[in-house]
Amino acid sequence: MPSIDVCYSPELLHLYDLKGKAVVAVDILRATSTMVTAFAHGATDIFPVMKLEECQAFAERGCLIAAERDGIKAEGFDLGNSPFAYMNGNVQGKAIAITTTNGTRAIHLSMEAEEIVIGSFLNLQAVTNHLLDLQLDVLVVCAGWKGKFNLEDTLYAGALVERLQHAFSFENDATLASLYLYQTAKQDLVTFLRQSSHVRRLENLEIHKDTEFCLQHDVYSTLPVWKNDRLVDIAAKRELA
Amino acid sequence: MPSIDVCYSPELLHLYDLKGKAVVAVDILRATSTMVTAFAHGATDIFPVMKLEECQAFAERGCLIAAERDGIKAEGFDLGNSPFAYMNGNVQGKAIAITTTNGTRAIHLSMEAEEIVIGSFLNLQAVTNHLLDLQLDVLVVCAGWKGKFNLEDTLYAGALVERLQHAFSFENDATLASLYLYQTAKQDLVTFLRQSSHVRRLENLEIHKDTEFCLQHDVYSTLPVWKNDRLVDIAAKRELA
Numbered sequence: 001m002p003s004i005d006v007c008y009s010p011e012l013l014h015l016y017d018l019k020g021k022a023v024v025a026v027d028i029l030r031a032t033s034t035m036v037t038a039f040a041h042g043a044t045d046i047f048p049v050m051k052l053e054e055c056q057a058f059a060e061r062g063c064l065i066a067a068e069r070d071g072i073k074a075e076g077f078d079l080g081n082s083p084f085a086y087m088n089g090n091v092q093g094k095a096i097a098i099t100t101t102n103g104t105r106a107i108h109l110s111m112e113a114e115e116i117v118i119g120s121f122l123n124l125q126a127v128t129n130h131l132l133d134l135q136l137d138v139l140v141v142c143a144g145w146k147g148k149f150n151l152e153d154t155l156y157a158g159a160l161v162e163r164l165q166h167a168f169s170f171e172n173d174a175t176l177a178s179l180y181l182y183q184t185a186k187q188d189l190v191t192f193l194r195q196s197s198h199v200r201r202l203e204n205l206e207i208h209k210d211t212e213f214c215l216q217h218d219v220y221s222t223l224p225v226w227k228n229d230r231l232v233d234i235a236a237k238r239e240l241a
Numbered sequence: 242m243p244s245i246d247v248c249y250s251p252e253l254l255h256l257y258d259l260k261g262k263a264v265v266a267v268d269i270l271r272a273t274s275t276m277v278t279a280f281a282h283g284a285t286d287i288f289p290v291m292k293l294e295e296c297q298a299f300a301e302r303g304c305l306i307a308a309e310r311d312g313i314k315a316e317g318f319d320l321g322n323s324p325f326a327y328m329n330g331n332v333q334g335k336a337i338a339i340t341t342t343n344g345t346r347a348i349h350l351s352m353e354a355e356e357i358v359i360g361s362f363l364n365l366q367a368v369t370n371h372l373l374d375l376q377l378d379v380l381v382v383c384a385g386w387k388g389k390f391n392l393e394d395t396l397y398a399g400a401l402v403e404r405l406q407h408a409f410s411f412e413n414d415a416t417l418a419s420l421y422l423y424q425t426a427k428q429d430l431v432t433f434l435r436q437s438s439h440v441r442r443l444e445n446l447e448i449h450k451d452t453e454f455c456l457q458h459d460v461y462s463t464l465p466v467w468k469n470d471r472l473v474d475i476a477a478k479r480e481l482a
Contacts, residue, residue: 154418
């Protein structure tokens with residue numbers, strides 16, 4: 001039986017051996033939720049990058065460029081980090097370069113893994129099914145908040161563990177704690193998270209709507225996976241095949 | 242109102258500013274529980290050190306020396322890491338050098354703090370009262386397990402937060418998660434922790450008795466605090482005064 005483990009911060013990733021494992025990279029508010037939404041609305045490729053300048057350079061390659069700083073769209077960019085900005089047909093058939101801090105870091109530090117999958121509540125069952133197929137040991141890598149633990153990514157890890165618990169072993173405390181927290185919170189994730197620091201930061205920016213959207217389970221069948229130098233949606237490729 | 246925050250691993254300590262803060266160092270199974278027990282049974286000073294050789298050198302200074310490796314007393318030492326080994330009058334009036342890995346690391350990495358207090362369930366109320374008196378911002382530093390998150394230290398953090406919640410602000414997710422987990426677990430901590438990885442490791446070594454002992458609340462009024470180069474029990478000094 002493969003195992004599942006949870007890493008609460010990119011700052012702890014050096015303690016884990018990623019070789020041969022499937023990493024699920026998670027940044028619920030909002031990087032990975034937004035990436036999943038972009039693919040669901042027809043984006044072809046996503047390039048996650050750390051820096052604004054790096055992101056801007058992708059414009060010359062014909063990409064849409066997306067950047068958020070302090071919760072709002074950065075000047076000179078096509079898109080911000082709200083999933084709602086990717087829904088009006090504007091990303092159909094396009095490649096996008098997105099710069100986010102926490103989420104991109106989690107992805108870039110996971111390059112040793114056998115596979116990197118992008119997780120969010122929005123594509124929870126798609127990721128679950130894929131991990132059941134893969135039969136690799138799994139590490140959920142929470143982006144956290146500036147290196148620190150955050151609740152929303154942990155709750156996602158717990159939701160994934162709940163769905164995988166009969167097919168994966170978990171003998172570590174981070175996985176248990178994630179599952180307990182999710183089971184405490186799941187009846188009303190929005191209210192539960194309203195106390196969390198990051199959600200309160202976002203609420204100050206009046207993006208309740210984004211938070212509520214990102215906490216919905218199983219909205220999309222999108223399955224973004226890292227290939228070579230970018231994310232692609234392997235669920236879309238399956239549909240085309 | 243001062244604040245309380247929780248750091249889940251010494252590996253994350255660099256993300257926190259310790260200046261002017263009170264750190265509560267925690268390694269429930271078993272370093273800090275054992276230190277509290279040793280002071281309660283008359284130990285005068287405790288020197289926490291990282292390495293066996295360093296610890297052995299303290300024997301020449303007239304100290305008892307204590308060391309555990311892989312859950313049992315190391316050869317050539319007076320004491321192991323079980324709290325029961327410190328109860329039969331043998332530590333009365335003695336200084337002790339103890340080597341433990343996770344717990345000592347948490348203490349040594351916290352030297353920038355204004356005050357370092359040793360926390361355990363056994364002296365929970367004593368630490369609570371002391372923090373209420375101090376009125377400093379508090380950071381609970383969980384020793385964790387080889388740098389990773391563990392449940393027993395997190396549950397202690399939650400217990401402390403529960404007692405301090407009306408006098409301290411907490412606007413971070415690690416503190417909230419600790420409190421939720423403690424509230425889920427507190428009716429039966431022993432059963433709850435039986436699923437945890439570290440407790441199962443210890444149970445393999447047949448030290449159920451230690452685990453059950455270390456989870457008892459408010460057994461001692463001991464208050465070990467770092468002074469200069471060692472831990473001393475400031476509660477004992479108050480009683481003498």
